[in-house]
Amino acid sequence: MxxxxxxxxxxxxxxxxxxxxxxxxxxxxxxxxxxxxxxxxxxxxxxxxxxxxxxxxPASPAVADFAHRQGIESETKRAVAAAAAKMVTTGQVVILDGGTTAVEMARRLPRDLTATVVTHSPSIAVELINHPGIEVIIIGGRLFKHSIVTVGTAAMEALSHIRADVYFMGVTGVHATAGLSTGDLEEAYMKRALAAHAAETVVMASSDKLNAASPYMIGELSLASTIIVEKSTQASLTEPLAAAGVTMVMA
The missing domain is CATH 1.10.10.10 (Winged helix-like DNA-binding domain superfamily/Winged helix DNA-binding domain)
Structure with a gap:
């Protein structure tokens, strides 16, 4: 051969x-x-x-930069974001990750919601300007332009006094045995730190990120309590994750 x-x-x-x-x-x-x-x-x-x-x-297909991904309109993205937004309740302290699905989620938070959103994404902060009841805390640091989020020592230090109810995480790979992963080392460290400062972590992912992996591991699958995917996702992709003890929400 x-x-x-x-x-x-x-x-x-x-x-x-x-x-x-x-x-x-x-x-x-x-x-x-x-x-x-x-x-x-x-x-x-x-x-x-x-x-x-x-x-x-399988390699994750999520390799394009933020500007390119933002220009891609997706029913999947909107459905996952809408389901995530409904999980936020009054009075919560929420950590919201960077990425286009997270921006979409911020847009879908109710205008009358009273909550605190902690984010290392300038894009998220801008989306929440017109939400009078949401207090926004921005984590500073070095700007990682690919995803428009802050990373590095300064950003990690800023987390030290924060204890959130829930962290909504974006990833590029979700695998039952290889865990949660992303394409940048500093982003992986940052996402792991954000998860450590929340009582639970909810992962927002499209089906093409399931059973796939990226170079840098964020953590084991058990880091997530819930994973939100589109309702059309094949059972062969979700069943191994559910069997590992993660709650699957079909948006």
């Missing part, structure tokens, strides 16, 4: 089975594990999969 044929078969198995194991592929194709690891490395370099210890997982 030629190299390109083997790679195509690896991708086909990954799509069909949700993950591949280097040792199993080696035995199946009759080649060394070093050869398989090289194939996986090259496919990962093309953004076609995400390497993990012992094999690979």
């Amino acid at each position: 030629l190299t390109h044929q083997r790679k195509n078969e690896i991708l086909a198995r990954l799509k069909r089975e949700g993950q591949v194991v280097a040792k199993t592929l080696s035995e199946c194709f009759g080649v060394s594990e070093d050869t398989i690891r090289r194939d996986l490395r090259e496919l990962a370099g093309e953004g076609l999969l995400q390497r993990v210890h012992g094999g690979a997982l």
Whole structure:
């Protein structure tokens, strides 16, 4: 079997089975594990999969910057955001992540809601200007322009005195065993810190982020108490997450 044929078969198995194991592929194709690891490395370099210890997982498709993602109108995004907004109740202290779905959620918070929103996203803060009952606390730090959020030591330090009721998190990868992940190391640290300062974490994700992984791990799946996805999501994607003890909300 030629190299390109083997790679195509690896991708086909990954799509069909949700993950591949280097040792199993080696035995199946009759080649060394070093050869398989090289194939996986090259496919990962093309953004076609995400390497993990012992094999690979599907790569998250969420790689575009904020401006590009903001221009994509999505019924899925609006449905997930609307479901998340309904979870916020009067008097809560809420941490709201950055990202286009979080901005959409902020737009859907009731104008008469009385609550406190803590955010490291200037975009979220601007969306809440016309909500008179919502107190907005902005976490400062270095601006990560890709997602328009603050990160770094200053942002982490600003969290030290905050204890929130709930954190609404955005991710680029959700996997039953590989956990929650994102595409930037500092963002991963920041999201983990935000989750540590909330009583519970709700993840907002589209179905294409399920059973997928990005390079930087935010935490185990157990970090999330609830995951919101669109109602059309296939059961094969949600069942492993529900089996792991996470509440699935179909928006």
